[in-house]
Amino acid sequence: MTTVLAAQDLEKRYPLHGQDVAALRGVTLSIEQGEYVAIVGPSGSGKSTLLTLLGGLDTPTAGTVRILGTSLGELDDRKLTRLRLERIGFIFQRFHLLPVLTARENVELPLAERGVGVAERRARAEELLAYVGLATRTHHRATQLSGGEMQRVAIARALANGPAIVLADEPTGELDAATGKEILALFRRLHNDGTTLVVVTHDDQLAAEAGRVIRMLDGRIVA
């Protein structure tokens, strides 16, 4: 088994109203290739903070994060951005699609940034949109899609550059139960197709789908 992601003694503190608040207190974990991991815990337990550190969106106060052996702390912004582009797929609770772009263009965006040619990236984007069940919605703008459809586009975008790991923060948090189930099924399919998944969730059903559940409390892994 290849270790895709490894975090060692991660700490994150924020200054808040003149006080030093510890969001993470010495978190250590590793994710193997093909794993489906759910991170659960009450609000304020530090799970979203952990995800941002694992994805290189923020820097830890202490500790290290390695993606496929590369320490994120040793990368400058340009290299870290490139690593996020090529190795990590992000799925956000609020989808975060670019509203002026169509579904296909949203998926094309990371491909274009990587320098993929127009024809190839269009084909890839359409293939991914078909994969998430949106073959007929490629030319719709994000604002013309339902919440579930937007999240599917976000999933397709996350998969665009064939990432080593997909990090999802409350992917069903903004969806109704029925739509949430569809996304759940899609995640199951992603896992079955070999995608390494780390999902931060409050959703018990989503957590139950995962092969491993990490429970957090007060900035620590408790189980």
Place this chain on the structure above:
Amino acid sequence: MKGSWALRDLLRHPVRSGLALLGVAISAALLLDMVLLSGGIERSFEKLLLSRGYQVRVSPKGTLPFDTEATLGNAAQIVAGIRSTPGVVQAGPVLGASLFARHDGALLPLVAYGIDPTAQGIYVLEDGRDLSLGDSTHVLLGKPVARRLGAKLGDTLVLVGRLDPEVAAPARSVKVVVSGLVHFLYDAKDQPSIALTLPMVQGLGGPHLVDRASVILVRAADGADTGAVVTQLRQTFPKLGVNTVGDLVAKFRERLAYFRQLSLILGSIALIVTVLLVGTLLAITVNERLGEIATMRAIGISRTTVIAQVVTQGLLLVVPGGVLGIFLGLGTARWLDAILTSFPGLPAAISFFVAEPRQLTIAALTLLVTGLLAGVPPAWRAANAPIAATLRSDAP
């Protein structure tokens, strides 16, 4: 994709973007007009002075040609002296005087130029025939005079010389036939000018104008060193003002320093307005899109791409606004030019706003650089926003 993305983003707020574009166009028009004004009149003046090939003007010291009523004495001797100067191929004396034309029982005041028909540089013949040396029976009319008198080629006019101040009666009059219609190069708009041979004007003007000239136009030989000719003339005629076209333009420039200052101030204001307009709009746009920008950064879009996108948005306002502004500026320049050149005493042929490729390029590049600079602070802010914190607090 990135360009159309930036455009579509601007079109999210069509009214706001449209107003900003219009604002840029108006600023660009003002900037262009000020760039044209800053040096246009000088170039126009220089071009006018050189239009007949005379590079040097000799006039009473301390004056500009026709700037005062001062005249040169011993004009014939001076002209002969100038013509014998090495490098000089032509010297043409011109005397300006006030005459009158009898018309419908009244006296119409005229500006009369006495010229040497073999060496004149103040008019262009448009119809009929030119004066000949020693001609004392013909006159050339400018269009405004011909229009006012209703005169045409072959008509006879009665010209009246200097009025006697004691009795207000004409001192001398002469009948002349209109031989040609001319365009006087240095005349103000609608100036009632005529041209006669120099001796006629000297005679009609009265005793104080005998053997006098207002200015002598000097043409150096092709390939001759004009500077050397001027030096020689200054040595030979130390009591006269010997000016090259460059000297005259420089003196003209001193007098028009006001226009340069005005154009500098208004041009700077136009640039500041452009910076504020584009900068404010982009800052607002970036502020609204911080969540999107953080998302882009999160999924691996580089800072360079983010900056390029914001700057592209700035250019999408500045470039079309600038193009629109050029047309608007050229239109307003024509309108303003018509107003300014109708000021009394200014040659109508002078243009305050001279649109040349160089000036258009300067205005366009200045605007482009300004637009780029205006986009830098919001682009920098967009590219450096903390990703995680922005995603948490500024989600779309």
